[in-house]
Amino acid sequence: MSIILNHVSHIYSEGTADEVRALDDVSLEIADGEFLGLIGHTGSGKSTLVQHMNALLKPTSGQVLYNGEDIWAKGSDKARIRSKVGLVFQYPEYQLFETDVFTDVCFGPKNLGLSRVEAEARAYEALERMNFPKERWYMSPFDLSGGQKRRVAIAGVLAMKPEVLILDEPTAGLDPYGRRELLDMLKGLQRDEGLTVVLISHCMDDVAGYADRAVVMEKGKVFMNGTPAEVFFRHRELEEIGLGAPSVTYIMEKLAAAGFDVKTDVMNVEDAAKEIRGCLRI
Amino acid sequence: MFKDITLGQFYQADSVMHSLDPRTKLVGTFLYIIALFIANDAAAMAAAVVFLCIAIALSRVPASFMFRGMKGIALILLLTVGFNIFLTPGVPIWTWGPLKVTAEGLRSAAFLACRLVLLISGTSVMTLTTTPNSLTDAMESLLLPLTHIKVPVHEIALMMSIALRFIPILMEETDKIMKAQMARGADFESGNFMKRAKSMVPILVPLFVSAFRRASDLAMAMEARCYSGGEGRTKLKPLKYGRGDVVAYIVQIAFVAAVILL
Numbered sequence: 001m002s003i004i005l006n007h008v009s010h011i012y013s014e015g016t017a018d019e020v021r022a023l024d025d026v027s028l029e030i031a032d033g034e035f036l037g038l039i040g041h042t043g044s045g046k047s048t049l050v051q052h053m054n055a056l057l058k059p060t061s062g063q064v065l066y067n068g069e070d071i072w073a074k075g076s077d078k079a080r081i082r083s084k085v086g087l088v089f090q091y092p093e094y095q096l097f098e099t100d101v102f103t104d105v106c107f108g109p110k111n112l113g114l115s116r117v118e119a120e121a122r123a124y125e126a127l128e129r130m131n132f133p134k135e136r137w138y139m140s141p142f143d144l145s146g147g148q149k150r151r152v153a154i155a156g157v158l159a160m161k162p163e164v165l166i167l168d169e170p171t172a173g174l175d176p177y178g179r180r181e182l183l184d185m186l187k188g189l190q191r192d193e194g195l196t197v198v199l200i201s202h203c204m205d206d207v208a209g210y211a212d213r214a215v216v217m218e219k220g221k222v223f224m225n226g227t228p229a230e231v232f233f234r235h236r237e238l239e240e241i242g243l244g245a246p247s248v249t250y251i252m253e254k255l256a257a258a259g260f261d262v263k264t265d266v267m268n269v270e271d272a273a274k275e276i277r278g279c280l281r282i
Numbered sequence: 283m284f285k286d287i288t289l290g291q292f293y294q295a296d297s298v299m300h301s302l303d304p305r306t307k308l309v310g311t312f313l314y315i316i317a318l319f320i321a322n323d324a325a326a327m328a329a330a331v332v333f334l335c336i337a338i339a340l341s342r343v344p345a346s347f348m349f350r351g352m353k354g355i356a357l358i359l360l361l362t363v364g365f366n367i368f369l370t371p372g373v374p375i376w377t378w379g380p381l382k383v384t385a386e387g388l389r390s391a392a393f394l395a396c397r398l399v400l401l402i403s404g405t406s407v408m409t410l411t412t413t414p415n416s417l418t419d420a421m422e423s424l425l426l427p428l429t430h431i432k433v434p435v436h437e438i439a440l441m442m443s444i445a446l447r448f449i450p451i452l453m454e455e456t457d458k459i460m461k462a463q464m465a466r467g468a469d470f471e472s473g474n475f476m477k478r479a480k481s482m483v484p485i486l487v488p489l490f491v492s493a494f495r496r497a498s499d500l501a502m503a504m505e506a507r508c509y510s511g512g513e514g515r516t517k518l519k520p521l522k523y524g525r526g527d528v529v530a531y532i533v534q535i536a537f538v539a540a541v542i543l544l
C-alpha cells in the first residue's frame with residue numbers, strides 16, 4: 001500500500017468568481033510496484049490529481065496517505081515525500097536551468113543532501129538509463145531538441161531514485177521510436193527494481209500495452225478503475241467521454257464484423273497476432 | 283498560487299461607470315487628482331468627497347473593494363501623518379520631550395491623510411471599472427497628438443498591452459516552474475538571505491528563457507500576419523463617446539471649477 005487518496009477534492013481559486021472544482025471526491029489506492037495508467041479527457045483533473053501525490057497541492061478536503069501516514073499532518077516532512085515520490089511534469093523541459101546537462105541532472109540528488117560524488121554517480125546512472133548520447137552530456141540544455149530536453153528532465157527526476165515515479169504525458173511530442181524506448185525503460189524499472197509507476201497518457205495504446213491497471217478520470221471524478229482489459233472492454237462508454245479503445249481493439253472488431261472468428265477484447269499487438277494466427281490456423 | 287493575484291483589479295459589473303468611455307474616466311481621474319492638490323480648505327475637500335461618493339455609488343462596486351487598496355498604503359499613510367504632526371514648525375500646543383505637536387501640523391496632517399485616501403480610492407474607481415486594455419486604448423487615443431513630435435505613441439501602447447497580457451501568463455509559468463523544481467527537491471523557504479537568493483536561480487533561468495522564447499514567437503506570429511505599426515491601422519472596437527460621456531465631462535468640469543472657487 002503505497003499511496004492512498006481518501007475522498008480528495010480540490011478547488012482552484014476557492015471563494016473567487018472563477019472557482020474550479022478540479023477534483024471531486026476522489027478515492028484511489030496505488031499499490032507498491034504496480035504500473036498505473038491514468039487517462040482522461042483534457043481538463044479532467046489528471047495533472048491536479050498527481051500533484052496531490054507528492055504534496056505539491058493540498059487537498060481542499062480529504063487526505064493523502066503515503067505508506068500509511070497523512071502527508072499533510074502537522075510536522076510531516078514534505079521534502080522527504082517529494083524525494084520518494086518523483087513527479088515528471090507535463091513539458092518538463094521548462095525546468096532545465098543549469099549550464100550543462102550533467103550538472104542539471106545533479107540538481108535533484110544534491111538537494112537530497114548527497115555529496116558531490118554520490119550526486120554525480122546518480123546523475124551518471126540516470127543519464128545512462130535514459131540512453132542519453134554521451135557526446136551531449138556537457139552541452140547546454142538549451143541547445144538540445146525538445147525530445148532530448150525531455151530525456152534530460154526525466155533523468156533529473158530518476159536521479160533522485162524515487163520509490164514512486166509519476167510521469168505526466170511524458171510521451172507527448174516524442175517520435176514513435178522514442179516513445180517505445182521510454183515506455184520500455186519505465187516497464188523495465190518497474191519489473192526489475194520494483195518501482196511504482198504512474199503514467200498519464202492520452203494514448204490508449206500505451207496504457208493498454210504497458211499498464212497493469214487503468215484509471216479513467218472524467219470531470220474530476222474517477223470514472224473507471226480496473227485492468228486495461230476491463231476498462232477498454234467498456235470502450236463505448238469511453239467514446240462517450242471523448243476517449244476510446246486501443247487501435248488493435250478496433251481492428252479486431254472490424255475483423256469480427258467481417259466474419260472472422262476472433263475475440264474482440266484484445267488490447268495489444270502480441271495478443272492480436274496470436275488471435276489472428278489461431279483463427280487462420282497458421 | 284500566483285493566479286490569485288489579479289492585475290488592475292477590474293471588477294465586472296453592469297454600471298454607468300463601467301459603460302463610460304475609458305478616455306472620459308482617464309481624463310476625469312486626472313482632473314480629480316489635480317483638484318485634490320488645488321483643494322486646501324475644508325469646503326473643497328468636502329466637494330471632493332461628494333464627487334467621489336457619487337462615482338462610487340454609480341460604479342456599483344462594493345465599497346469593500348474600494349478600500350482594499352488602502353491596506354497597502356496604511357503604513358505610508360501612518361508615517362506621513364506622523365511626520366506632519368510632529369515635524370511641522372509652528373505654535374506648539376502640546377510638547378513631550380523633544381516631540382511637539384503644532385496646530386499647523388495637525389491641520390496639514392489631516393489634509394494630507396484626506397488627500398491620500400481620496401487619491402487612492404478615486405483611482406481605484408477607475409481601475410475597478412476599466413479593464414487594463416481599454417485604459418491602454420484610452421491612453422493611446424489621448425496621446426495621439428504627440429505623434430506629431432515623433433513620439434511613437436502606438437508602439438508604446440502596444441508594448442503596454444502586450445506586457446499586460448503577458449503578466450498572468452508569466453505568473454502561471456512561474457508557478458509551474460516552481461512546482462517542477464520543488465518536485466526535484468528545491469527549497470525556497472529556509473536558509474538565510476544569500477541562500478534564498480541563490481535558490482531563485484532555478485526559477486529565474488527557465489522563466490527568462492521562456493519569456494524570450496514567447497517574445498520571439500509573438501514577434502514571428504505578428505510578422506507572419508504582416509503586422510506593421512500604427513500608420514493607417516484601424517481598430518476592431520473604436521472608442522466612441524456617448525451621451526453619458528458628455529454629462530460626465532460637464533460634471534467633472536463643474537467639480538474642478540467648484541474646487542477652485544471654494
Ligand SMILES: Nc1ncnc2c1ncn2[C@@H]1O[C@H](COP(=O)(O)OP(=O)(O)OP(=O)(O)O)[C@@H](O)[C@H]1O
Nearest residue numbers: 012020022040041042043044045046047048049285
Ligand atoms: N493553476 C490552476 N488554477 C486554476 N485552475 C486550474 C489550474 N490548473 C488547472 N486548473 C483547472 O482544473 C481543471 C483540471 O485541470 P488539469 O490540469 O488537472 O487537467 P488535465 O486532466 O491534466 O488536462 P490535460 O490532459 O489537458 O493536461 C481544468 O478545468 C483546469 O482549467
Ligand SMILES: [Mg+2]
Nearest residue numbers: 046047090168
Ligand atoms: Mg495535464
